[in-house]
Amino acid sequence: MNKTRYILLNCAVTCVISILGLQLFRLQVVEQKDHSEIAHGNALRNIRVLPARGSIYDRNGVLLVHNVPEYTITLTPKFFNEERIPLLAKHLGVADSIINQSLEEARKYNPYRPSSSFSNVSFEQYSRIIEDSHLLPGVGTEIKQQRHYPTNARSSHALGYVGEINKQELNEISSESDSALYRQGDILGRTGIERGYEPWLRGVPGMARKWVNVYGLEVMAYAQGQADQKPREYYDIHLSLDSQIQEFAESLFVNKRGAVVALDPNNGEIIALVSKPDYPLEIFNGAIEDENWQSLISHSEQPLYNRATMNLMPPGSTWKPFMALLGLSEGLLGKEGGNTTIFCPGYHPIGRGRFFRCLASHGEMNVVEAIQSSCNTFFFELARRMDISSFKKYANLFGFGIEAPIDIGEQTPGLIPDSAYFGRIRSYEVEAAKMNLGVGQGDMGVTPLQLARYASALANGGVLHPPHLVKYLVNPETNEQIVIPDLPEPVKLEIDSTYMNLVRKGMRLVMEEGTGVMAQIPDIPSAGKTGTAQAPGNFEDHSVFIMFAPFDSPKIAIAVQCENTGDGSQCAAPIASLLAEKFLKGEIPPSWRTSVRMDRALSTKSQTLALTDQ
């Protein structure tokens, strides 16, 4: 080859390479930004990272609610090898045709994306498929989280259930604040703690920047994950609830409707909050079946209804300690106060014994004796003497007729008649209505929560604590602890302590010698008051009971309502007593007293509401 041609050929090579090199430089260096923006637009996606929904623990650290994985098998038809249908069918224990059918559905959805074809498979099936994953291209697995309730205590109304967010809620939330917080398919708390503490249980979702491939599937992290935002502000919740007491209370409520609220009188912590009938929270996992939902909301006994915070009924004789404090503080018993007696002939003179009957002819009674023997005449007379506005004032002081500052929603303020109410009835009826209020009957309604709070105020000498279920929240990763809610300061009632002590003494005598004697806790002095609330119509009376124990340094105050079960010492008293004993002693030692209380508690039944309801 001669020299000219050699040079020409080299020139051609150099020329071509130079042009290519310059273009390469242009694309990679000069116009780098433009083209890499296209690359980012192609392949960079922000993917939301949801923290696991917070767990819930009881006061002793017992796990009440956590998440368990639900195993799902996905199919990506594009990569699926149809020769493996029999293998997959064998692992899943279904017929080949079912796999074919799912494959067809998945193909319609998107052949490149995994479709959740088989949800809720067992862990064994899931692991077998994982083991054989090299033989099963296009078969993927996905783990979703479901709420799981490991204890025997259902605590349905305290914990509450979760549900998938609906369109309307989604719109409301996104118009209010950060729309990235919730998306279609997310769950949120609907009742109880799950709802009240939704923001803390859920946390703030993080963001992961991922490279996705041409099919829209994640390939790898952007910048080794350094630009990612971790989810934050998610917490586990520690409740004041005692799952042992809760479980025990639920078990005592067989065949009964009613509610229990147990408080720590020293700080307002809710130890137990039971409403019966209840329902298993598990049925709300995933989408609740319509049949389940219909029967829940149409059931005559209303299992979804939180009786503990919403059930209104007259307090019956449990109202008498309140009336005593009102009478003493307002000077209705004259200068002598505690020593003043009222004569009980077995009825109140007004109505000539036809309308205002007592249980017996008690004779001369002072306030302590009146509480001890639950003398109606004494309290009819007190009520007759009182001013209706002071009745309203004292009731509100003790938390009746107003909503309690509780940290979960769903409660009713109750009904305490005031002068406006009395203005509506005829004047000759006023006195009768007033006297009825004196024994906790008539047109008034209180909730078990309010009764429990009242009992704990009696226990601690007149301090009204805000009742609350949550003690503190803990971030499971950082162990950062926060105390939510910001509770309002407890209210000290302006009641003379001598009056308080008289009432407490009366209540103690109820347990030792009075109507509550069969509900005594062996070896632990306590105070209580039975009550029987008249039910409208032809139904049995409601049984009501309040108590606190131990008498000298109370650790628990309980209110129990049993619907349509007869008088207070029949059903509510043994339940309250057993719960207090278990809480104080840990275990209830077997004894004759124990078996009597157990028998009474378990054998009583609520009268059925509807005859059609089997």
Add this chain to the structure above:
Amino acid sequence: MRSWYRNLDFPTLLIWLSLCVCGLVAIYSSTHGEAQEFLLNTVQNSFQRQLMWLGISACALVVILMIPMHWFIRLAPLAYLATIGLLIIALIAGREVGGARSWVYLGPFGFQSSELAKVGSLLMSAFVLTSRMKANNTSNSALIVSGILGLPALLIILQNDLGTALVFAGFIPILWLCSGVPLRIVGLIIIFPVIGYIAILSWQLALGFTAVAGLTAWFATRELKWATAAALVGAITVGTASFALQSVLQPHHVARIVSFSNPEADEYRAGVGFHLVQSKAALGSGGWLGQGFLQGSQTQGRYIPEQSTDFVFSVIGEEWGFVGGGLILLLFTILMLRLTWLAKRIDHPFGSLLAAGAAGIFLIHVCVNLGMVLGLLPVIGIPLPFLSYGGSALLTNTVLLSLALGAYMRRADFVLY
């Protein structure tokens, strides 16, 4: 006998190996990175297959180095006949892959007939050109070479692989340049693709370049007839190209040809311009130093179509940046310049033509493939030598290289012959 490998040109061998390894790295990245699980089964073992083909190619290289050069001269016509036969077999009984009916199978072992045809064609061309050189009738030999290359090109067009056929056509002027064909004729034929290319971009510009070509021809030869010929060829090219683009070709063909100049345009972006937009995005995403091995977002996300075959350079560009891409360009430059240097030093015309021809074939491939990847040429599916995934191409290119190396190694033998 002194060691047979004493005269072997080791630098060329080293560059060959480097390019092959770079190719393997890129193929590994596009098939064994994060993207692997999303690949079809047939593509997942590309790396292993390419490694196997590299082994086969290395064996072929050793075998060819063992064979004395005059054997090849004797074998050239036979090889050419075999080539034509193979192309015809492929056309009749071959298997269609990616639209081209060029695959011939011997049992499970398949190869692309149009790739192997390059070897036979080069041998035959070199044989004819050198044997006729003694007759000193170069104008005729120019026509004969065109015929020798034209026949396989025609068969390959019938196989529906226009890109590979264009390589054969492009090889003609290079062989003319390397053999004794007068430079003015070579110049004249080169006007055709250059002006044609410019005509695709703008016919006004192409006419301007036609004038430049005419003037250049006049200054080079000082003969009016050459100047006229140059201008005429240019004008005809512009006319034909413009006419073809406007009236003859279907709109989707025109789009394919024209889109490279503006692939981002709305009408091209999702369709014919897709390859280029993605390829440029990948290169841009690489920047100076690249995203790193197995870290290219476009590569791992499979945004670039054909990323282990025709667009393998964009994988290198994204993951190794301008530094990596530039290194590949540098390696190719050294390889081709080294081959022309070898060609110059081989005394025997046949061997010299083999070496120069190999350089020429590589040049065309690099030019067309990288022109496409870098958005300078329309998308034409031909592989990048030694780097793209594809066993037949790797084997073919290695055989071409070993012919050149063999000729250089035995340059002393030729003198005796």
